Amino acid sequence: MEFDMLLKKKLYVTMLSFMVLLLGCGDKIKPGTTREVEKKVIKTAVTTATVIQQPFIYEAVGTVQARTSSTLSSKIMGAVKAINVREGDLVKKGDLLVMIDDRQVSAQLRKAEAALSEAKRSEMSVKSARDAAKATAKLASVTYKRYLKLMEEESASKQEFDEVEARFRQTQASLAQTEAIVEAADQRIQQAEAVVAAALIGKKDASVRAPYDGKVTAKMVDEGDLAAPGTPFFALEKEGVYCVALVLPEKHIQSIRLKQKIKIKIPSIQNRSFEGFVGRIDPSADPKSRTFRIRVALPEDKDIRSGMFARVEIPVGEAGMLLISSTAVVHEGQLTGIYLVDSHQLAHFRLIRIGRAFGDNVEVVSGLKDGTRYVVDPPPDLMDGVKVEDVS
Template sequence: MKRRLALVLGSAAVLLVVLWQAGALRTGTIAPGPGSAPEPGHQPWETTQTRQADIDEIYEAVGTIRPRTQTSIEAQITAKILEVRVRAGDFVKRGEVLVVLDDREHAARADSAAQAQASARAGLEQARQAVGEARAAFDTAAAQYKRIKTLFAERAVAEREMDQAEAEYLQAEARLSQAREAVAGAEAALGRSAKQHEEAGIAQGYAVIRAPEDMEVASRTAEPGDLAVPGKPLLVVQTAGALRLEAFVREGLIARARPGTELSVAIPALERTVSGVVEEVVPAADPTTRTFLVKVGLPDLLGAYPGMFGRLLVPAGRRTAVLVDARAVTRTGQLETVRVLDGDTWRTVFVRTVPAQGGEVEVLAGLAGGQTVALPGGVQ
């Protein structure tokens, strides 16, 4: 009997605890639950109205942030790398030395070309002197031939002397012509040697690679001791601080993304949305995705780097949407609910929303315009 009494008293105590935790033993007004009606003349919740409004429909084209200019630095000669003076992340000024190559071979070629040029110059001088001597001999032979020819006409000299004078004249003329050809050959040789010397000097200048513009080093793929050859990248540099978003826009909206158009760009990693101007549209669609590559210039953004993800927000027209105060939506896990006044009864409705502007959300399903909904936290 005592054991049964103890069991009854324990059960009663547990029941009282449960009722107390459920609020059944508390005094005051109990708020109505789903499907309950408020007391006459008493409004238990702060309320708001859903509304219909025409809003801009936005198409989000996913893209990647890239530098406006990216250049691959390569060697123009084959040579051993002596120095690489920069690393990834360094900022360089125009004309700053980036890579130094071994130029001894090209320096030797330049010296050899300089010596050949000097030799050709000396040969030209000798050829010109030979022309002067041949000119003097020709003038003498011509004067002698003219005099003998006059005397032969007067029958004052024999025919043999006339023939000898003519032969000497023709020989002198031939020697003068040969001397002139030698001068032309020496001038050509001097020109060739000068070009060779210039080419050797240019090749020697390629041993020092400098920055083409004020840029940032994106990557370094060579080290001292490596062999630099034409076509093998040594460094990749990009325009410092000048970035743009490259995104693919579907063909139906390409008319809204013409060059010069200002569009919004969302960068989730920075939690920012900025304005950019379309700089370029590749004039050919991808036949697989039917999209165009659009390049939008970005303002200077602290924390933005090439390769980051971004969205290009392209206006796609206007549509009618149902909007409600974002505070009216209660989220439990992935479920969204609102309290809706249906006549004199409050009921819970499941909804699906997306963010809008001005502290509102767009209701995709579950509500219509002009309905009264409760704002949680406003219980009186």
């Protein structure tokens, strides 16, 4: 009984499947979803891809630096009394930035001035002694000459002449001695004047002023700190005058020269491009990295800041590149392609890989050959297989 029931069920399923199959075979299979290309002609510009000699660009990376920068440091010993600026402040040449306690240098100045006064009084004293020695020497000289004539006339004794001659020699020696003392006094005055000048400079150095117009980029001292000679106070940069510091491999050093115009891009300010020039090339290479340090001067611009990252495009030769108009490139998601035109004037979409941009053109790295015809600016209704009429 159960066997008969199972057999009938299997037979029913088999007949049902057969009927479904017959119904499916009886219907006509519909065509695919591919749209049939419309029989129309699209008028558009067509051109031929050609290899063009373009400068080969070596892209170096560098850092924006101020062309003129300074670290202002202390020249004297003393406590910092006042600080008048902070980071980011703009300063003018001569502005007072830091005040250092000048009591010590003021005391040294007073001491030097006192020593100078003493040296001048001493000079006056020795000059008076020199004048007296000159008068005595002059009298002794006249007496000596008179006794010479008397000796020739045998009117004076030998003893008298010897005494006169001895006094003459003695006065001459005294005069020479006083002249030397006066000269030494003059030198002491010069030394005292030098000490006074140094003390005046020390007193002036107690006030640290801006050496040029610029911006304070760093502050390394606080009020109350003890400053010693060489203690850094501020980092100062001349505002608006920057350059890009980079290193160039030695194999490219022959391709660059001073005053050569260079293109620079700074990504942090909307990838803006600037035209600078080579301002400095180090005369020798780094023996470890085999590179030369280069400075490329930037034009003045309010958006440029020290420390920014920059890309520098340096022409180091020429190379053949396959360039096409950038308007010919069609973007489909993450893919890029162009419409090629065959000998039958039919458009065919071809995937390509693009490289760098050169103005209105773009480099094709792969997917296109020299001499291939392509649509310059594909219209929106252009599809694969559509006939194209060249109107260029």
